[in-house]
Amino acid sequence: MSIPTIIPTVDLSPFFITGDDEFGRKKAKESIAKACTDYGFFKIVNHGVPLDLMKQAMDLSKTFFGYTDEVKRGCSSKPGAPLPAGYNKQPDHSPDKNEYLLMFPPESPFNILPTNPPHYRKTLEEVFKYFMKTCQILEGIINECLGLPPNFLKEYNEDRSWDFMVTLRYPPATDAENNGIIGHEDGNLITLVLQEDVGGLEVNKDGEWVPVIPAEGTLVVNLGDVIQVLSNKNFKSATHRVVRPRGRSRHSCVFFYSLQGEKWVEPLPNFTQEMGEKAKYRGFYYKDYQALRMKNKTHPPSTPEKIITIQNFDI
Ligand SMILES: O=C(O)CCC(=O)C(=O)O
Numbered sequence: 001m002s003i004p005t006i007i008p009t010v011d012l013s014p015f016f017i018t019g020d021d022e023f024g025r026k027k028a029k030e031s032i033a034k035a036c037t038d039y040g041f042f043k044i045v046n047h048g049v050p051l052d053l054m055k056q057a058m059d060l061s062k063t064f065f066g067y068t069d070e071v072k073r074g075c076s077s078k079p080g081a082p083l084p085a086g087y088n089k090q091p092d093h094s095p096d097k098n099e100y101l102l103m104f105p106p107e108s109p110f111n112i113l114p115t116n117p118p119h120y121r122k123t124l125e126e127v128f129k130y131f132m133k134t135c136q137i138l139e140g141i142i143n144e145c146l147g148l149p150p151n152f153l154k155e156y157n158e159d160r161s162w163d164f165m166v167t168l169r170y171p172p173a174t175d176a177e178n179n180g181i182i183g184h185e186d187g188n189l190i191t192l193v194l195q196e197d198v199g200g201l202e203v204n205k206d207g208e209w210v211p212v213i214p215a216e217g218t219l220v221v222n223l224g225d226v227i228q229v230l231s232n233k234n235f236k237s238a239t240h241r242v243v244r245p246r247g248r249s250r251h252s253c254v255f256f257y258s259l260q261g262e263k264w265v266e267p268l269p270n271f272t273q274e275m276g277e278k279a280k281y282r283g284f285y286y287k288d289y290q291a292l293r294m295k296n297k298t299h300p301p302s303t304p305e306k307i308i309t310i311q312n313f314d315i
């Protein structure tokens with residue numbers, strides 16, 4: 001039997017203190033670079049998000065998802081809405097079993113956020129802002145780990161209005177099935193996951209599913225397809241899934257640090273010409289890739305091989 005692989009936990013505190021903890025930063029960067037090359041997955045502590053705020057968000061989420069369908073549907077967007085904000089449930093034909101509340105940045109006019117439980121909206125908006133800041137710090141670290149010119153990713157990805165956050169509830173597994181979300185990669189740049197203690201998130205490493213064990217105060221980070229393409233596959237977009245535990249629901253809160261739709265995504269010269277490597281992907285506009293991925297959800301293909309993934313852009 002193979003030994004279960006441990007997902008590394010990185011302490012981000014050296015990036016939050018004003019002093020010059022060069023050694024601490026170097027150590028964190030080394031761990032992150034290795035995790036991004038091996039898995040595209042790691043955990044972070046001392047990430048700048050107040051722990052009581054994270055706990056409050058999870059508690060309020062549990063209360064919200066405990067409401068009746070009718071109440072929750074009061075926060076759903078109207079059919080044909082331009083963006084899928086608000087409450088929704090995976091359609092019956094989907095293999096994924098969960099319900100969720102999706103929000104864009106707090107100032108977005110598309111948001112449909114619940115007025116109950118009291119403070120839920122405010123709490124989610126606060127969490128959103130903190131998660132966004134943490135992702136900006138991670139983006140800077142990843143920029144350095146990739147050896148890109150200073151602030152390259154920040155300038156490439158400066159429009160923050162495309163970020164979104166989803167709070168989810170997964171019902172308990174049944175005797176017949178336990179899928180929460182099937183194995184997939186995220187399409188964006190960086191994803192943050194706050195999962196409750198029940199677990200269920202798994203990452204694929206060399207064909208094996210490795211559980212991402214929850215630890216209090218910890219956030220999970222995974223890279224998405226945009227980083228994998230820009231880095232010409234030097235950094236991995238992690239394949240992950242959610243397996244529903246038995247006997248109880250699972251709650252999580254997931255932040256997608258994203259990219260403006262008009263941005264062109266292709267392997268950067270730093271990882272192609274300058275390394276004497278061929279590009280591994282065709283370029284695309286991010287909005288086109290998103291639209292294709294959205295179709296996977298709204299019109300699931302008849303066979304899994306037909307699901308659109310970044311492999312469709314392989315050269
Ligand atoms: O709920 C989770 O822990 C992860 C969800 C996820 O992978 C996703 O929404 O893309």
Ligand SMILES: [Fe+2]
Pocket residue numbers: 184185186191240
């Ligand atoms: Fe995901």
